[in-house]
Structures are given as structure tokens and as C-alpha cells.
Amino acid sequence: MSVILSRPYTFVPPHRGNLWPTAIQSLRLTDRHLRKRESVLDYELRHADRLADSLKSGHGILLAPNHCRYADPIVLGWLAREVNTHLYAMASxxxxxxxxxxxxxxRRMGAFSIYREGNDRQAIETAVDILxxxxxxxxxxxEGTTNRTNDLLKPLLDGVSFVARTAAKKRLKSGQGKVVVHPVAIKYLCIGDAWQWADEQLRELEKALSWRAAPATxxxxxxxxxxxxxxxxxLALKEIEHVxxxxAGDLRPRRDALIESLLGRCERRYGLVRKPEESVRERVRKVRAAVASAYFSGDRATGELPQRDPAPFSQDAEAADLAQFLLAFPDEYLMPGQVTDTRVVxxxxxxxxAIYGKACESMPTKAVIEVDSAIEVSPQxxxxxxxxxxxxxxxxxxRTMLKALSSEARDFEQGSAPVQ
Known part of the structure; x- marks a missing residue:
């Protein structure tokens, strides 16, 4: 669950020293972690010189990558090591x-917290100051959150441009130079036998559902x-649980109906009014914020937090998480003629x-990290x-970079040879 009810939010600042991140890079600890925990065995950097040029110019640099896996922030450590720098990163x-x-x-790798359920002034000020x-x-x-759809980009949040422009204004006022944004595309390519992996994992899922084992194919x-x-x-199990x-019928309208049921119930409970133009993601954010606000609202006279049963609040937070999770199953991702090994995985x-609470990360992959040219940020x-x-x-x-990188994955329907 992404909404923390065990304690009120307190800002976690980044560790400012260089000793720890230097040790992590020198001892190749990120390599070990990615190999052991994420099965990311290899990587390829493309156009890292573009970032190196911005560093030499002394710009305030914002790296804006797509976010498809939990490994993404750690994968960027390879890019940092290549250009001999350390990174800061905002994390939920x-x-x-x-x-x-x-x-x-x-913290030792440069992360600092952001409170997604409210206005986190400290996090924003820290980000602006760094730039x-x-x-x-x-x-x-x-994108804000992971999506496990490496070839697709979710709608971007405007907080990125707000931070970049605010920092650009400060640098312009002090005469320190520019703020630039480097779009970074991260693409994971399967380097093992995706057919065998998919068959084995589906067998385990079918076994969990008490289905008869399918023949190997x-x-x-x-x-x-x-x-x-x-x-x-x-989807049927979740419909039974919540509805x-x-x-019956096609998956998309069933999925959308379940999302509406989940969010609608929470919105009614917290008195939230849905605007016609609001996306599912915006509605999810409002529900999460309402859950946290209601749970941690104290007595106005004493300022103390009353004793509350966290169970109903947890259920509402989990409902919002499920709605967002269901939205991460795009209809076009497995269309005939577009199925690649990475999309199946x-x-x-x-x-x-969804079922186990954790994905099996045993599929060997290679990460491609491509840095685009710098975008100069206007303060206006x-x-x-x-x-x-x-x-x-x-x-x-x-989107342009991800579309090009998606063509490097193997066609699953043709069963082509593994990437070398």
C-alpha cells in the first residue's frame, strides 16, 4: 500500500556527502544489486556525452526518464558513473x-522524499535548490509512478516543469546560468529465453488458480x-471481491466499470466531487490525499491525533491503489503483430x-539508457x-525515443533468437 498510516509524514532529506555514493560506485554495489535482485545483467549507454557536456557547462541539470520498473533509479547509477558524477532523486x-x-x-544514494498525498513544500524547495x-x-x-509498460508513456505530471522553471528563474536572477532538462529513455531487453520463462511463470499462475497444467508449447x-x-x-476475482x-464481456469495459466502482465508493465516503475532465490518476491522487488527511486529522483544540481504527482507511487506500493498478493494463499492449518478448514478460x-505482491524478476535483461539532447528551460x-x-x-x-527502442525487442510471435 502506498499510503502510509503507521505514522504522519516527515520529510526525509537527501544525504549531501560524497563518501557513500562514491563507495557505492567504486564497489559496483549497484551492479550487484541489479544482477541479484532485478536480473539486469548488462547495460548499454547511448549519448552519455550529452549529459557530460551539460555538466562541463555548469548547468542545473534535470534528468527526466520514463519509469517502467523499480530498477530505473538504480540503473541510472551506470549513467552517473560513466560521466563521473552523483545524482539526487525524488522518491515517494x-x-x-x-x-x-x-x-x-x-538516502545514501541521493534520494529524498516526496509526499504524494499532499503539498510537500520541503521536497519542492529541495528539488529547486539542487537545480x-x-x-x-x-x-x-x-510519469510519477512505475507502470511496467516499457513501450508506453503515461501522461506527464506538471510538477516537473514547475520545479525546472522555478529553478531557472532563480539561476537567471543570480546570474548563475541555465537550467536544462535531459529526457532519458530506459529500455529493458530480454537476453534469455522469454518463451521458456513465460511458459514456466504461466504454469505457476495456473497452478495457483487450481487449473489443469497446460502442455508445454x-x-x-x-x-x-x-x-x-x-x-x-x-479481473473476475477482483470483481467478486469488490462488486x-x-x-461477462470484453475485458476493457469490465476493467473500467470496476475502476469506477472502486473510486466512486471512496469519493462518496470522503465527500469528493469528481470533475468531468478528471483522469483516473487524478481521482486516485485525490482519494489517497483524502484518506491520509482524514486519518491524521487531529483535534483542533489539543492538536492530538485521536485513536482510529486504521482498517477502513487502509481498505480505501488499497482500493485507490487497485484502481491505478488496473489502469496499467493497456488494451493495445498485446495486439496481434505488436507482441514482443518484453511485453509478454x-x-x-x-x-x-497483483496476486503475490511481488513479480518474479528472474528473466535476464539488458538495460539500454539513452540520453537526449538538452532542453533549455525558459523561466517563463x-x-x-x-x-x-x-x-x-x-x-x-x-515518446519518440521509446518508440524507436521498442523496435529492438524480439517479436514474440516469431520466436526470434535472444539478444546478444
Whole structure:
């Protein structure tokens, strides 16, 4: 669950020293972690010189990567090591609450917290200060959350452009120079036998559903229906859990109806009014904020937090998380003629996260990190009522790079040879 109810939010600042990140890079600890925990065995850097040039020029640098896997922030350590720098990164508050070791490691690698359920002035000011002083490059994931759809980009959040422009104003006022944004595309390519991996993982999922074992196959005409059946089974289980019965028909309208049921119930409970133009992601954010605000609201006279049963608040937070999770199953991702090995692996891993709470990261992969040319940030916002020009440019650059990188994955329906 991404909403933390065990304690009120407190800002976690970044560790400012260089000793720890230098030791992590020198001892190749990120390499070991990625190999052991994420099965990312190899990497390829493309156009790292573009970042090196911005560093030499003394710019305030914002790195804006796509965000498809939990490994993304650590993968960027390879890029930092290549250009001999360290990074700061904004990370969701809930990541600092998994364990004391995780919190310790995140800070030493340059991460600081952001409270997604409210206005976190300290996090924003820290991000602006890092860019304004050009202390180190700052990593902000403009999609906000992971999605496990490596070939697709979710709508970008406007907080990225706000931070960049505010820092650009400060640097202009002090005469220190520019703030630039480097779009960064991260693409994971399977370097193992995706057919065998997919068959094995589907067998485990089918076993968990008490289904009869399917015969081993390397025929997509047999394997793809199995994957869709498992997806439908998961959706049916969630419909029964939250609505009372499974519905019939195509998956998309069923998924959308379940999302509406989940969010609508929470919105009514907290008195939230849905605006016609609001996206599912915006509604999810409002529900999360309402849950945290209601749970941690204290007595106005004493300022003390009353004793509350966290169970109903946890259920509402989990409902919002589920709504966002269901949205991460795009309809076009497994269309005939577009099915690659990475798309099949990602879809199976999303189902595993839903059922087991954790994906199987045993599929060997190679990370490609491509740095685009710098976008100079104007301190001035575009005309009122029109799309943010910086966000539009960033969106276009990332989509173009990801589209090109997606063609490097193997065609799953043809069963081509592994990437070398």
C-alpha cells in the first residue's frame, strides 16, 4: 500500500556527502544489486556525452526518464558513473517505510522524499535548490509512478516543469546560468529465453488458480490465450471481491466499470466531487490525499491525533491503489503483430504483483539508457490556458525515443533468437 498510516509524514532529506555514493560506485554495489535482485545483467549507454557536456557547462541539470520498473533509479547509477558524477532523486515517501535498510540505502544514494498525498513544500524547495545551485543532476520521473509498460508513456505530471522553471528563474536572477532538462529513455531487453520463462511463470499462475497444467508449447497461438485467460481470471476475482460477482464481456469495459466502482465508493465516503475532465490518476491522487488527511486529522483544540481504527482507511487506500493498478493494463499492449518478448514478460509480472505482491524478476535483461539532447528551460510559462510547452516537448522526445527502442525487442510471435 502506498499510503502510509503507521505514522504522519516527515520529510526525509537527501544525504549531501560524497563518501557513500562514491563507495557505492567504486564497489559496483549497484551492479550487484541489479544482477541479484532485478536480473539486469548488462547495460548499454547511448549519448552519455550529452549529459557530460551539460555538466562541463555548469548547468542545473534535470534528468527526466520514463519509469517502467523499480530498477530505473538504480540503473541510472551506470549513467552517473560513466560521466563521473552523483545524482539526487525524488522518491515517494512510502519507499522510505519498507525497511530501515532500504531507507538508509536510498538516502545514501541521493534520494529524498516526496509526499504524494499532499503539498510537500520541503521536497519542492529541495528539488529547486539542487537545480538552482547545480550541485548535482536531479532525477525526477515525470510519469510519477512505475507502470511496467516499457513501450508506453503515461501522461506527464506538471510538477516537473514547475520545479525546472522555478529553478531557472532563480539561476537567471543570480546570474548563475541555465537550467536544462535531459529526457532519458530506459529500455529493458530480454537476453534469455522469454518463451521458456513465460511458459514456466504461466504454469505457476495456473497452478495457483487450481487449473489443469497446460502442455508445454512454443506456439504463440497456444501461449497467448493462456495469458489472456489468467488476466481475465484475476479481473473476475477482483470483481467478486469488490462488486460481489464477476461480469461477462470484453475485458476493457469490465476493467473500467470496476475502476469506477472502486473510486466512486471512496469519493462518496470522503465527500469528493469528481470533475468531468478528471483522469483516473487524478481521482486516485485525490482519494489517497483524502484518506491520509482524514486519518491524521487531529483535534483542533489539543492538536492530538485521536485513536482510529486504521482498517477502513487502509481498505480505501488499497482500493485507490487497485484502481491505478488496473489502469496499467493497456488494451493495445498485446495486439496481434505488436507482441514482443518484453511485453509478454511485463504483463505476466504485473499479474504476479497483483496476486503475490511481488513479480518474479528472474528473466535476464539488458538495460539500454539513452540520453537526449538538452532542453533549455525558459523561466517563463507559456500562455495561460495552453499546454505547457516544456512538458509537451519532453513528452514528444520521450515518446519518440521509446518508440524507436521498442523496435529492438524480439517479436514474440516469431520466436526470434535472444539478444546478444
Amino acid at each position: 515517501w512510502h519507499l522510505f517505510n519498507t525497511s530501515s535498510f532500504e531507507s538508509f540505502a536510498l 538552482a545551485t547545480a550541485e548535482r543532476p536531479l532525477v525526477l520521473f515525470p 512454443r506456439d504463440s497461438a497456444e501461449l497467448m490465450p493462456r495469458l489472456l485467460r489468467v488476466s481475465e481470471a484475476y 460481489g460477482q464477476a461480469s 511485463e504483463t505476466i509480472q504485473r499479474i504476479q504483483e 510559462r507559456g500562455p495561460r490556458g495552453e499546454p505547457d510547452p516544456l512538458l509537451c516537448q519532453l513528452d514528444e522526445r520521450l
